[in-house]
Amino acid sequence: MEPLGRIGGATVDVLEVLLGSDQPRWGLEIIKLTGRPSGSVYPLLDRLERAGWVTSSWDxxxxxxxxxxxxxxxxxDGAREAVKVCAKAAGRAGRRTRSTPATRPEVAR
Known part of the structure; x- marks a missing residue:
């Protein structure tokens, strides 16, 4: 299994969908569940398969x-790595939320 190198939001979304099911998912189903366009999801699935994170077969x-x-x-192995990637992404999202500046009340003029 190869490391992915670049892991963006679309990758995390696809990995979360695959982790969320004990059954295989088909491409269009993944597209609908992630809200990502097919032009992002199918190349991503191909990249995940080439890296050994995902296997595919015809229904x-x-x-x-x-x-x-x-x-x-x-x-x-892909599932183990996906859990790590998704946990790391969730941690980053949580830090961004906590570090967002608080809104200040308007000063009366």
Missing amino acids: DDSERRGPRRRMYVLTP
């Missing part, structure tokens, strides 16, 4: 109508 549900779905799931 084999022959009863379902429509095009086949590509299903994504975190690898065991």
Whole structure:
């Protein structure tokens, strides 16, 4: 498994969706749950797969109508790293919230 190097908000969002389910997720479902555009999510999923964080396979549900779905799931190592990445991102978000300057009451003129 390779380190990701650059980890932005979209990466964290996708990792949180994958961590939040014990079942594989398909691309469009991830797009809807993250609110991120397909032009961000699909390249990100490809990058995660190449790095060994995610594996994918085609859905084999022959009863379902429509095009086949590509299903994504975190690898065991990917899941461990995703937990760390998401916890670190949550910590940064918490620090930004706490360090935001307090609003000052207007001074009467």
